[in-house]
Every structure is written in structure tokens, then in C-alpha cells.
Amino acid sequence: MNKQPSDEPLLKVHHVTVRFGGLTAVDDVTFEVHEGDLLGLIGPNGAGKTTLMRSIIGVVQPTEGSVSLGGESLNGLPIHKRIQRGMSLSQQLVKPLHDISMGDNVALAAASAKTVSPLRALLNVSNEQELAVAQHELQRVGIASMASQSPSIQPLGVLKRLELARALALKPRLLLLDEPLAGLNSQEAHALAATIAEINQQGLTIVLIEHNLGEVMRICRRLVVLDNGKKIGDGDPRTVMADPVVRAAYLGGDALGAAAAEGQPKLETQHA
Structure with missing residues (x-):
């Protein structure tokens, strides 16, 4: 059975901004992850997903804002200290x-x-x-x-x-996955996604970045969507993907055509 999320978040990303010189890669992003969550962090290329994940694990430090795990601030801590904390x-x-x-x-x-x-x-x-x-x-x-x-x-x-x-x-108490399905064929991706979902069902909290939208919709119970460094969507997959802002930013134009070419199911039927 899935572990029921607690009232207190395990991970808090609070108004995180990451700048590189004059470039704002992550722009005032806030969200929480509770114990037992399986959250998909999605968005188009260049949306800021990887930079945000690196700020969570400690590869980069936020220019503004804070990251905390289990109520403890991680700001300024190197990667190995964050690993020691879970x-x-x-x-x-x-x-x-x-x-x-x-x-x-x-x-x-x-x-x-x-x-x-x-x-x-x-x-x-x-x-x-x-x-x-x-x-x-x-x-x-x-x-x-x-x-x-x-x-x-x-x-x-x-x-x-x-x-x-x-x-x-x-x-770990929190497992971060950076495109775990990248480079896999559809059968391999489907099988590995099922393994990730099973590990989550055993009680491990997971946040993943993934471009395979079909598998994200199948296994994730919640999505956070970034575009140009800003959070534009947060909620259950069906609701998020029905949002016109998300569809325009993440699934408009070429992205929709690419999804159709790959034979992915329509958005409204992807999430079981």
C-alpha cells in the first residue's frame, strides 16, 4: 500500500531563484513534497528543471530562497551533507x-x-x-x-x-531522479517506470524529471510544471494537463506533433 503523506512536508522549496550572471534559470519557485509523494517535475527544454533539481541536491546554491528537508534548512550545505541528511x-x-x-x-x-x-x-x-x-x-x-x-x-x-x-x-528519505527513462525504448521505459512506481509504493518519496510524458502521467500522482524558470502548474496530472497555460507552454506546437508522431496516447487518457 502507498504510504500516506504526513501533514508536514518532507521537502520545501521556498521562493527559490537561481541566477547565472544576467540569466535567471529558476524564478521564484515554491512547492512542497510530502512523504510518500511521487512528483513529476516537467516542462519544455530550458524550463529550469535540472537547475532546480541541482539546487535541491546542492550542486548549485539558490541566489534567493531556501530548500529544507524534514524542517531543516539545507542552504549552504554541500552535496555530501545533504546526502547524509537523507x-x-x-x-x-x-x-x-x-x-x-x-x-x-x-x-x-x-x-x-x-x-x-x-x-x-x-x-x-x-x-x-x-x-x-x-x-x-x-x-x-x-x-x-x-x-x-x-x-x-x-x-x-x-x-x-x-x-x-x-x-x-x-x-534516502527523498530520491531525486533526473530523466531515468532517457534513451530507453518504449518497452524498457515502461518497465523501469513500473519499478519506480513500485519503489514509491514501498514508501519512498520520489521527485523525478522526465520527458516521457506518457510514463509520467501513468505513474505520478502530482505534477509541477516549469516554463522559463517559473512555476506554471501544480496539481494532479489530469488537472494540470488540462490547463491552457500548461498546454500552450509545454505541449503546444512542435511538442504536440512530436507526441503524436511517437504514438503517445492523448493527454486526457494517459493517466490511469
Whole structure:
């Protein structure tokens, strides 16, 4: 069963603005994420989604506004401190260590939660506790039988699951996913989206950026839409996608044509 969201938000993004010189990449964005949520952060290319997610995990610091997790401000904290407080990020570009097995890749992630030193974490890979965590997380993402194999021989679909397992090995309270379905064919994307939904149903709070609108509509219970750095939509998928402002900004013109060319279902029938 889905974990019921609590009244207090797990994540608070409060009036966050990110500027790079004269460019405003994120413009006064506010939203909350409660425990158990599966939130899709969507919008056209250049909308500010990735910059906003980087400000949440700590790759960039907000020019204005604040980010908090569990009521604690994260402003000024580096990435490893945010990970220690319960965040984890699965990145779009998968970069495993090819000289060690997939199981050891995940065990390394589990060990890194204990130290900011990758070298010290690497020395802990032989620890039985980390290896047990690795096997458990590989099982959750459906590739436990491949634990002893090298990432160098795996197709992208398997590597995406490995990246997800590495993020889960950090035991996050909040999992951030940056385009987890990018580069996958429709069957692979559908299967991985189902795995993400299942992990959410086990109680993990998830925020994901994803351009595969069909799968976003299928698994997410809430959407936040950005356009030109501003939030233009926030709510359940059916309501958000029916909003003329969202349709014009995110799904107008070429985007609608591309969706039709890919054979995606119509908006009003995508969300079950």
C-alpha cells in the first residue's frame, strides 16, 4: 500500500531563484513534497528543471530562497551533507566504475554514506554489510542475478537500473531522479517506470524529471510544471494537463506533433 503523506512536508522549496550572471534559470519557485509523494517535475527544454533539481541536491546554491528537508534548512550545505541528511540523486548520464562488478558498484555507494572520502569508501566494499545492501537494492530494481557482472558489458536499460540501485543504496528519505527513462525504448521505459512506481509504493518519496510524458502521467500522482524558470502548474496530472497555460507552454506546437508522431496516447487518457 502507498504510504500516506504526513501533514508536514518532507521537502520545501521556498521562493527559490537561481541566477547565472544576467540569466535567471529558476524564478521564484515554491512547492512542497510530502512523504510518500511521487512528483513529476516537467516542462519544455530550458524550463529550469535540472537547475532546480541541482539546487535541491546542492550542486548549485539558490541566489534567493531556501530548500529544507524534514524542517531543516539545507542552504549552504554541500552535496555530501545533504546526502547524509537523507537525499539521493540518480543521474541521467550513467557513469559506473567499469573495473569492478555491478554489485561492488552498489556496495561502494552504500559505503560512501559513511565517509566523504571515495578512497575510504572503496576500502569498505568488502564489508559484508555493504554487500548485503547492494544485493538487496539490486533485487529491488530487478538485476540481482547480474551482481557479479561488469557494467562494461551491459546495455543502457540495465545500467539505468544499476544507477537507480546505487541511489537507493544511500538509504534516502527523498530520491531525486533526473530523466531515468532517457534513451530507453518504449518497452524498457515502461518497465523501469513500473519499478519506480513500485519503489514509491514501498514508501519512498520520489521527485523525478522526465520527458516521457506518457510514463509520467501513468505513474505520478502530482505534477509541477516549469516554463522559463517559473512555476506554471501544480496539481494532479489530469488537472494540470488540462490547463491552457500548461498546454500552450509545454505541449503546444512542435511538442504536440512530436507526441503524436511517437504514438503517445492523448493527454486526457494517459493517466490511469
